[in-house]
Each structure stands twice: as structure tokens, then as C-alpha cells.
Amino acid sequence: xxxxxxxxxxxxxxxxxxxxxxxxxxxxxxxxxxxxxxxxxxxxxxxxxxxxxxxxxxxxxxxxxxxxxxxxxxxxxxxxxxxxxxx
Numbered sequence: 001x002x003x004x005x006x007x008x009x010x011x012x013x014x015x016x017x018x019x020x021x022x023x024x025x026x027x028x029x030x031x032x033x034x035x036x037x038x039x040x041x042x043x044x045x046x047x048x049x050x051x052x053x054x055x056x057x058x059x060x061x062x063x064x065x066x067x068x069x070x071x072x073x074x075x076x077x078x079x080x081x082x083x084x085x086x087x
Contacts, residue, residue, distance in 0.1 A: 008055040016048050
């Protein structure tokens, strides 16, 4: 389980590097301020942060999956049916 967790963390961090790295390398600290104002960058950053937190906490959800299967299925169905619309 630890090997899968480390692999998942590596890929999430690699995704963040590919998303935010080039702009930070070119523009430096000004690029960070520009990324903080960009709606799409904030959305992607939030998704990557959520994936990282889920990856770190995944081993602790094993008891929830085995004891509360109905609740987990409901949450997964809700995540699949969510719609995102630009504001």
C-alpha cells in the first residue's frame, strides 16, 4: 500500500510541476501572483491539492469502505454526476 501511495503522490506532484512549473520558471514570483488570480489555475490547483490529500489519507479510508459500502457508493455517484460550469 505504501508503494502505491508514494507512486500516486509522485504523479500528483509531477502533474503540478507540469501545470505550474513553466510559468514559475519564466516569470518567477510575479508568475505566482498571476497564477493566484487565474481562475483555471486555481481550479486545477484545488483539484491537485484534493487528490494529494486523498492520496495521503487513502489508507485510513479502508475501514470506511468495508463497513459503509452504501455511503461510499452514494458519494461516488454524486461525484460522477457533478457538473462544473464557468462563472
